[in-house]
Amino acid sequence: MSVSLFIEQLLNGVQFGVMLFLISAGLTLVFGIMNLINLAHGSLYMMGAFLAAAFVKITGNYLAALALALALTALIGYVMEKLVLQRFYHRSHLDQVLVTFGLILVFNDIVRLIWGVVPVQFRLPEPFSGSVQLIADVQYPTFRLVILAVGLLVALGLYVIVVHTRIGMWIRAGASNRPMASALGVDVGLVFSAVFAAGSALAGLAGLMAGSISSVQVGMGEPVLILALVVTVIGGIGSIRGAFIAALLIGVVDTFGRVLLPPALGSMVIFMLMAIILAWRPKGLFPVNA
Amino acid sequence: MPESSSNSTSVLTALKQAWPAVLVLILLALVPTISQVIDNPFIIRLFTRVVIFAIVAVALNFVLGFGALVSMMHAGLFGIGAYVVAIFAFHEYDSSPLWLIPGTANLAVTIPLAIIVTAFAAALTGAVSLRTSGAYFIMITLAFNQMLYYFFVALQKYGGDDGLQILASLEFAGVNISRRVTFYYIALCVLAVTLVLFSRLINSRFGVILQATAQNERRVIALGISPLRYKLAAFVISGAVTGLAGALWATGQQFVSPSDLSWIRSADFVVMAVLGGMARVWGPVLGAVVIVLLEALLPNYTQFWQLPFGVIVILIVVYLQGGLADLFGRARQPGGGGH
Amino acid sequence: MGAPLLEVKTLQKRFAGIVATNDLSLDVKAGETHALIGPNGAGKTTLIAQLQGELTPDGGTILFNGRDITREPAHRRAHLGIARSFQITSVFPQFTVLANVALAVQAQQGHGFRFFRAACDDPSLTRPAREAIDQIGLSDRAHVYAEDLSHGERRQLELAMALAMKPALLLLDEPMAGMGRQDGQRMTRILEGLKKNYAILLVEHDMDAVFALADRLTVLVAGRAIATGLPDAIRSDPAVKAAYLGHGS
């Protein structure tokens, strides 16, 4: 493997990792803070992609479409939390898995009823649809660079919000001790709803980003959901930092595993990585409640 | 309240608690007759699937419902059992040895072998997985499931993704058991024995420790019990029975493929156990019956059958916290009752 | 009173920079009830957890019957005869009282790999369990599920489980926590009954109970034992008064 090819593959791995981080961030926040396993996170990802595609078609304006799609995905998440998931904060993980599994089936068929089975087109805005010359021999799709930038911005933003702001303090307080936080005057219910809506918007953002490089179709959320769970668990549930590092790790390992290993082993490599990491550190790389 | 109830009364009380299970078994036993009356042999095939999945769901529930270990690798273990039978049958048909071991289509050999191999796999993976707990345990078992899946995909000799057709005629120590009704009753007997086995296990000293660990592991340690080996033993027992079910599956289908090991199948088993009711040994049987039948019947009405299916799942989880078994009254952990 | 049953020497434990146990030494003699008092956050529960084996100390040694158990895992210590009752009630909510205690008996007997006989019908488990339940005064509640017990009853169950382990040393972490006056007095009477047969390390805030039960007292402040002695001597110790009452607990 030549140096420039290595650099390009590394870039691919990092970009894939950043993408995974966008998907996992919301999942790990909801999982860590509300102690809720939300398998329907993948469905929100799918909704983000479908809504963005639909709004682009209707409005013809990308920014407006993206804003609308994000807002609507957040709203869907909010309604889902209020209607169903709120009852499940105190239920077992298993009940949560089951009810959100049911939600996946419902979401998939609703999307199928509305949009049909044919994958939907989601065209990129002109300036982003091509590629740019990075260094000699490395020509890179512009939009992947956009994803890279957005992902890094989101990571930075989340870090600042959770660690350095009052909202972040409320979130952390609500996570570690609910009654205490309420006693301090934090409306935990509201904070949770807000976190859930924000997590949904992040899933939607990831979905519409992914939708522009791969197909927008029913069931697109499930394979991604598995990867997001892998990232969440390797990073340590609830840890934004852990999710970021785990996502990059998975992205790079998967990319190089795919090109360097035989196919069956290449498909297995991230699962082997997860098993090894968990056998070594049973609560992930950055356990939150050490 | 006499402390040491005599054996006969304890059998009576057991029967009193387990009457729905007995009822379901009797109904299942009537399936071949019903199928004959309405002249529809497919029903037996469908219920063979129900019964075999029920065995897995019951075995899974032993660690899931009573040990709080959410395993996402039971499809993998199931597949191992199935592949052992299929691979030996393949070598028998091919008349080529597997390394030095000759192939065989004799289930009296391959079924015990399937159980042993699966138990061994469960012991290896369990020893690593049980270092973790909660959601981490779910994910590490999922990882092992995927590894097993891709392992069998990689076995090009045995069909890879295509799966492996069993062409040799399977027999059990010279007896042909492939007749549909015979095979159905064999599977049903295995289910009944499995239910009895796990009922006994749950109430034994071993089972009590397992349940106690699920409720309060810290306290169990403080009492002087190291829970790990009990959890591991439970995982191996559960895996062995799952391997047996896999062997039956291969025998009944005459076909195995990696899709038998898909993680979605693992999730299906969990759904069966939870939906059926984890607090009772026989709860998952109800789950298996309902899930398999819904999956078979709903698509006859609409191609959007996953929508009602999903809604049914959600409603059951929201309103029947103890699963379908709660329709027969609320349950407490069986091992916990000194009567 | 004889040789020390439990001997703790210069024990150290830190959590992220906070010193929870600071160069602590104390001993419990056979047959003695040794009370450990101190303000909230003094490190009492942390000490109990290190003695029971749930936490591993950073330094120092713990001797039990003259044997170094500092690095022994918790379940091994339980077999050696150290039983702990928890400050926050820690029982098996979905078991009956009898099943809870029978499990403790079973743990003490050590035969966990028995797969077929129903444990709840096994007199070798239920008989000793019954005895412990009688001893603690829960006989008429034996078949009630632990999650349906009152708080006071659960504290009693907690104690019955510790007793069923046939321990040499009882580590009792606030057995009267959260109890009303009447329940507290009942518990004090129960403990008075036990005192004759067991060595006890008692952590308790209820001073009436402490002075009624304790043979000796140790005062813990900020992880350090500031005084050890007979109840009367402690009561009048000015250092104790200053440190202890100053914290206003």
Add this chain to the structure above:
Amino acid sequence: MRRNKGLAAIAALAGGFGVLSQGAVAQQGPIKIGYVTTTSGPEGVIGRDMVDGFKLAMKHGGGKSAGREIQVIWGDDQVKPDVGRQVVDKMIESDRVHIVSGIIFSNILLASVKPVLDAGAFYVSANAGPSPLAGKQCHPHFFGVAFQNDNNFEGLGQHVREKGFKKVYFLAPNYPAGKDMAAGFKRYYKGDMAAEVFTSFGQLDYSAEIAQLRAAKPDAVVIFYPGGMGINFVKQYAQAGMMSQIPLFTGAGTVDQTTLPAIGDAAIGMFTGALWSEFLDNPANKKFVADFEADYGRIPSGFASASYDTGRAIQAALDAIGGKIEDKAAFQKAMENVKFDAVRGNFRFNKNHFPVQDYYLVQIEKDAKGRNVAGFRGTILKDLQDAYGGDCNMAAAK
């Protein structure tokens, strides 16, 4: 009260059997065809075209043969071999169908075909054509109307060779049909392969593979990626600026009306092999395309066309024997010699019951309405037959 609820639940379950036993008693009733395909999940897009193509064929046949009703029973295999097997079992044993058709994926077909043939029924494939069934495991009651898998890429191999490409990079999913396609391509291309890469089934992101292939500097890239995989690969290939650098080819079934709407303009100009095109100039095809668009509001895909041909072939064979499907020898003979106007033009069955047909070249372009379509560019191979017929001994297979 609780108990009554439980009993009611059991009674409800028992009632469910009634559905399964529908039509269990049928002696001289309708001719029954079981059509099992993938209608749920992401691959449902292919299944939908399959179903609609078959429905249209039935409609054009009037739903009857020699006055006897033809009843189609639909089933969904959910892309799972064991589910496909179960649905087929149900159709054979419960619905007692005479003919089964519709399965898309080779591994599902291989898992499901045995009970059909064992029961003495017919399997007429509207898509999957795995090599064993064309060769050693050929069967008098098995007919593949669509193709033998390899066919999809054989003509393309010929075309790529004729165009003078010398170093070809091939990519496909790591599953049996992927290997079949590679074999088919190489059989006719005969030249040097820069690499053959098999990726995992259902992969989403191909950036790593695209980087590898660019570094290998081939002079052409050939892919077989059905469904969503094709959408992903082609989009990403275009975004990486590769379309203008190294020409991309595919055989039948990757870039067609099931994926074009989602790929969008990225595919414009691409050449692909095909066993059918919507612009083929024959009356049957014109009627098919026009009626399909009228009924379903979209352009049919190759999947729909093969399914339509399958329906028409069955209809023609049934009509030839006066609808007496119970006479199996007669139906087999009628199928072997079936005469119908295939929308793909030239068609007949080979001795192994797989087609002899022509292979075309198409190019993605915009039609008058601005939609992306596969414009006809000519015939690459005439009378293409598969490579496995020699292994088939139909007389011995009986």
